[in-house]
Amino acid sequence: MMVYDAIMHQVPTKNIPLLIQSLKRRLGAALDHVPHCITVEHIETELGVISYLQCAEALSANSNATFTCDATTQEGVHINALVIITRFVL
Numbered sequence: 001m002m003v004y005d006a007i008m009h010q011v012p013t014k015n016i017p018l019l020i021q022s023l024k025r026r027l028g029a030a031l032d033h034v035p036h037c038i039t040v041e042h043i044e045t046e047l048g049v050i051s052y053l054q055c056a057e058a059l060s061a062n063s064n065a066t067f068t069c070d071a072t073t074q075e076g077v078h079i080n081a082l083v084i085i086t087r088f089v090l
Contacts, residue, residue: 003035003043013040055084062086 002023006016014037024031035043059065066085071078 003040004047007040007044007047013037013044016040058086059084 002020003016006019007013011019017034017037017040020031020034023029024034064086068083068085070081070083073079
């Protein structure tokens with residue numbers, strides 16, 4: 001869960017193993033192994049695949065959906081977004 005939390009808080013993948021190791025020392029936690037940054041990158045990729053599947057599920061479960069595009073520049077980086085609005089009921 002520490003890897004997931006770090007990814008969700010946009011910690012760069014190369015820093016996540018170092019962060020976990022540091023937290024381990026501070027908390028006195030007994031962790032045998034800290035994931036390598038390649039493993040963290042694979043986890044991040046899998047989370048992306050899961051989000052694609054969730055989008056596909058939401059769209060296939062609804063007969064109506066609205067698509068919009070949005071863009072902005074944040075800290076000198078241009079960011080594009082595709083927004084899907086639907087009423088998804090579990």
